[in-house]
Amino acid sequence: xxxxxxxxxxxxxxxxxxxxxxxxxxxxxxxxxxxxxxxxxxxxxxxxxxxxxxxxxxxxxxxxxxxxxxxxxxxxxxxxxxxxxxxxxxxxxxxxxxxxxxxxxxxxxxxxxxxxxxx
Amino acid sequence: xxxxxxxxxxxxxxxxxxxxxxxxxxxxxxxxxxxxxxxxxxxxxxxxxxxxxxxxxxxxxxxxxxxxxxxxxxxxxxxxxxxxxxxxxxxxxxxxxxxxxxxxxxxxx
Numbered sequence: 498x499x500x501x502x503x504x505x506x507x508x509x510x511x512x513x514x515x516x517x518x519x520x521x522x523x524x525x526x527x528x529x530x531x532x533x534x535x536x537x538x539x540x541x542x543x544x545x546x547x548x549x550x551x552x553x554x555x556x557x558x559x560x561x562x563x564x565x566x567x568x569x570x571x572x573x574x575x576x577x578x579x580x581x582x583x584x585x586x587x588x589x590x591x592x593x594x595x596x597x598x599x600x601x602x603x604x605x606x607x608x609x610x611x612x613x614x615x616x
Numbered sequence: 617x618x619x620x621x622x623x624x625x626x627x628x629x630x631x632x633x634x635x636x637x638x639x640x641x642x643x644x645x646x647x648x649x650x651x652x653x654x655x656x657x658x659x660x661x662x663x664x665x666x667x668x669x670x671x672x673x674x675x676x677x678x679x680x681x682x683x684x685x686x687x688x689x690x691x692x693x694x695x696x697x698x699x700x701x702x703x704x705x706x707x708x709x710x711x712x713x714x715x716x717x718x719x720x721x722x723x724x725x
Contacts, residue, residue, distance in 0.1 A: 532714070534714075541702065541716055541717075541718055541719045542651075542653075542659065542702055542704075542716040542719075543716065544713070544714035544715075544716070547714075558713075592658055592659070597664075600647075600664070600665070601647070601706030601714065602647075602649040602661065602664050602665075602704060602706075603649075603651075603659070603661065603704075604661055604664070604670065605661075606658040606659050606660070607658060608657075608658050609658055
């Protein structure tokens with residue numbers, strides 16, 4: 498069965514950096530696009546970034562463009578999110594989510610990892 | 617940017633029908649997807665492409681989409697259906713923008 502396990506969250510000061518990882522199993526990772534979606538405490542869902550199955554194209558929400566970088570290592574079945582210049586408003590649970598083939602929704606989600614930006 | 621509006625809350629008695637709306641400009645021209653999120657858990661896809669159900673999702677969950685409103689309907693509501701529900705579309709007018717609705721808390725009385 499599909500499993501997505503995020504890691505790397507924690508407490509970081511404003512202006513700092515953090516790298517999240519998402520380990521995938523139960524499907525052919527190299528064949529599917531992948532997303533990061535976040536949820537601030539008590540708030541709704543916000544899409545963050547998408548990367549195509551082969552890493553050839555990457556897309557970002559305006560709120561993180563220029564600060565966050567999505568990447569993947571298909572040999573390790575792992576998705577990454579490098580977060581730089583972190584702000585208090587980046588505090589959220591970050592989920593990785595799988596894209597089903599060519600369709601524009603999220604069919605499987607990880608359990609999430611909490612990032613807290615605070616001094 | 618494209619905006620999806622949901623009612624903040626819906627209350628329903630067990631065994632009755634809950635209807636959750638998702639409003640957006642000409643949303644009927646887009647594919648709408650719905651997610652269920654229970655407290656402390658990750659979202660789960662319950663309806664995709666307006667009205668299709670992933671395997672393992674009960675037939676009690678159904679969807680429709682027309683005009684400016686999409687609707688998720690939960691029939692014969694059970695206590696275990698109490699959760700937050702989010703609609704979602706892909707806004708093709710901007711560069712790869714995935715839009716979520718504001719979310720609806722369903723309370724089973």
